Amino acid sequence: MKKIALVVSAASALTFSAGALAAGNIEAGKVAAAKFNCASCHGANYNEAIDPSYPKLAGQHKDYLVQALKSYQRGAVGTSGRSNAIMEAQAKALSNADIENISAYLASLKGSLVLKK
């Protein structure tokens, strides 16, 4: 019985730390987004960008944001890269931790994006 309890708690500790890593840190993301001045184009609340052709980021899915930022880092390389002169330069300045944290922060914001199923 004791052995089972140990295994269970070890497994949940692992799940928890993996979850915490994948979740990113919202507060650190807020600081990083301010440092890199993402709002200068995507808008103060990340919901109304300075130009209608610039995407809204507030409330977007975190995993989508992570994927998009990593694609800009790759640029026009391979099948999953994104080629955009503006965002490629922005994304290349970010570390993996910055990407996780900023994406968690943006996903936590209220926005006008809606999910239809």
Ligand code: HEC
């Ligand atoms: C100089 C203006 C500018 C700045 C600064 C900027 N962006 Fe962007 N961002 C854009 C534009 C323009 C696009 C659309 C590019 C395209 O068509 O692929 C974009 C696209 C994105 C996307 C893709 C969204 C989607 O729905 O696919 C993400 C994510 C993003 N930006 C995050 C950031 C983050 C995080 C920062 C700060 C590190 C940042 N941006 C700074 C202009 C900017």
